Amino acid sequence: MKRMLWIFPMTLLIWVPMTVEGQQRQFQFKSPRPPLQAEEWVKRGFATLAQGQYEQAIYWAKRVQDKYGNVHVRWFPSWLKRIVSEDAIPDPYDDEGILQATIASFKHGRGLNWKFLIRSTSPAWLIADAYFRKGEYEKALEIYEEMSKGVPPGIDAIAPSRAYLCRKFIAEGYRPPQPPPKNTWRPLPLKFREEDYFILVPLDQACKILGIPFQYKVNPKTGKRTGAKIGEKGLLSLMGRPFARNIRGEVDDMAYAPYEEDGVAWVPFYWLAKQAGIRGWEVRNGKIYVAPK
Incomplete structure (x- = not known):
């Protein structure tokens, strides 16, 4: 359970109807690669969420959501461009290319596992996780429940687990501790x-x-x-x-x-x-x- 509280989940490539703050909306992961602006806004939302800036994370995620929908974004850290040639960096949306790049990296002695380097998320995940970490479990639960409807039986997914935690925290009246003034x-x-x-x-x-x-x-x-x-x-x-x-x-x-x-x-x-x-x-x-x- 502890691991669930820290991990940023890999986004599920599924179509799900989503309700956000009482408004019924439909989200569909789009292909091919999202526009550069959408990628940058999602990356900013991801970073602000990880660093505890939850309102900022919601802001950037909703900007993407409103303009581009629930796009699925994948990327590698920028510092890689300083240690390997840019043409050696695989397409983050190409799983086969990522595997081949990893094999080549170990073969040439660098040892970069590109699979572990990739980050992946979507606006819906960012919004839900931001509400969860803020302690607004009712809002987070609404989104997680909609996500869980699209999960095939037998898959150990994050959304149902987070939904369980939301219900548990709501029943206990728990709220995360707030920082000092x-x-x-x-x-x-x-x-x-x-x-x-x-x-x-x-x-x-x-x-x-x-x-x-x-x-x-x-x-x-x-x-x-x-x-x-x-x-x-x-x-x-x-x-x-x-x-x-x-x-x-x-x-x-x-x-x-x-x-x-x-x-x-x-x-x-x-x-x-x-x-x-x-x-x-x-x-x-x-x-x-x-x-x-």
């Missing part, structure tokens, strides 16, 4: 960059400032960093695999794959903030502000 937040002396709408930070600097114990893992044969140990049990791969173990040793799904560039390992700040127990953060005036633990 923003006037109590403090800035961090930490440089960062934005990429694919994610705020990324240098791993070693961020861990030091956040008080998270870590050490790099180094390949003894090549001398290259292959990952990092976060806390006592957490393991983070720097080989472009977004799956990691969090500070408690549980399998976690990082929404943006970490990578190393010029000796610096970059990771999404939201993920490290979660490991440090930070319940709220934002970028303001060129600095990252965090809520007290």
